[in-house]
Structures are given as C-alpha cells and as structure tokens.
Amino acid sequence: MNLPPLHRAAALGLLAALGLGGVAGCSSADSAPRTAEVRKSAPDVSPEPSGTASATSASTSTSTSTSTSTDIGWVQLMTPMNQQAVKLLTLAAERAAEPRVRAFAVRLRTGHEAELNRLRPLLTRMGLPLTDVHAGHDMPGMVTEQDLEAAHAAEGPALDRLVLARIRDHLRQSAQVSRSEITAGGRADARELARALVTAREGFLAELERLPGAVRALG
Secondary structure (H helix, E strand, O other): OOOOHHHHHHHHHHHHHOOOOOOOOOOOOOOOOOHHHHHHOOOOOOOOOOOHHHHHHHHHHHHHHOOOHHHHHHHHHHHHHHHHHHHHHHHHHHHOOOHHHHHHHHHHHHHHHHHHHHHHHHHHHOOOOOOOOOOOOOOOOOOOHHHHHHHHHOOHHHHHHHHHHHHHHHHHHHHHHHHHHHHHOOOHHHHHHHHHHHHHHHHHHHHHOOOOOHHHHHO
8 A cells, every 4th residue: 555654653543443454454555544634534414504514413423432343344345345245256156167156146245235235324323434434445355346247257166156255355365354343343233233143144155165176275
C-alpha cells in the first residue's frame, strides 16, 4: 500500500486487528480504508429543513462513534468479500461439472446473500457508505476480478477445482476476521452477526472438503 507513514500505520493496524496482518493487507496502489477517514464517511443526503439536518448529523455521529475501528474494518471488508464470492458462486451454480459442487454453490450463495441482507443495513446503522472501499485491493480471501476471469475461461473439472480452492480461501479468511470481530468488536449487533457467520463458515468448510474433487483441488 502506498500511504504516508502515519496513514499506512493506521491502515496496517486496522488489518492486524482483524487478524490479517500488514503483510496480508492490500497490495493495490490505492490504500486500504483509513480509520480516520472512514469515521468521517457517510452516505450523501439531500438538504433538509433546518433542525432536521442537524438531528440527522447527530444521529450519524452517535452511530459511528459507538463503532470501534474493528467494527468498521470488519463490516467494510465482509460486505465486498461476500459480494465477490456471490459472483463466483453464481458461475459455479450454473457451470460446475460436478452436480454436488453446483448444489453446494447454490446453497452457499443463498447463505451469502442472506448475510448481505444483514451487512448492508449494519453499514447504514453505523453511518458508513455502501460503496466498496476495497475495490481494486488484493485482500486475503477476496475473490478478485482475475479469479472471475479465470473461472469464466475454465471448463469442466478445471472450473470445479478453481472454485473449490478460491471458495475455501474465502471461507477460511472470512471466518478468521469474523472471530476477531467477536473478540475485539465494540458493537453487539456486529458481534452477533460475526458469530452467525463463523458458525456458517465452519459448516460449509467441512462440507466443501468432502466434495468430489476437493482432495485434488485443495491438496
């Protein structure tokens, strides 16, 4: 990450708090979300009558101030991680060679979409934008655009192996950062969602490793 020293330290500290560590953070020329800047981010709003705007501002400020850097980092990472995984799972549900892999992809995609239906309102409650602050970043466990291009080009068992490998990495990393949210997060609603996510990840990981082709794909 190409950041000024102080901002780089803040960004790496945030990733470390989430269990990723500095070495495993963003590798894009763009920076990871900086805590100070994230706290000031809020969705654009239309001008409101006098009094209403100040009340809205106070509400957003209060909501964001109750969130720790771990809460902010976790929800802003988990949302795009799920969104990108859904893209790969949609492809696998349509084109995987093995029927059990296709069925697995359908169920995992449904679970991820349900999580997104909780993550997005959480972002709003925290006064954070719905935009992907990690766009273009190479994050551990994130399904990248290059992964999606490779999946589109692959066919048959080769596609199955690619999907299994990428999705296992995604499940493992998202469970790891969610465990950090459980132990270090400050918001009860975020910790509750993180616990549900970890439970789901553990079940899907166990199932994934029993799928046809998993031994060859995962080593």
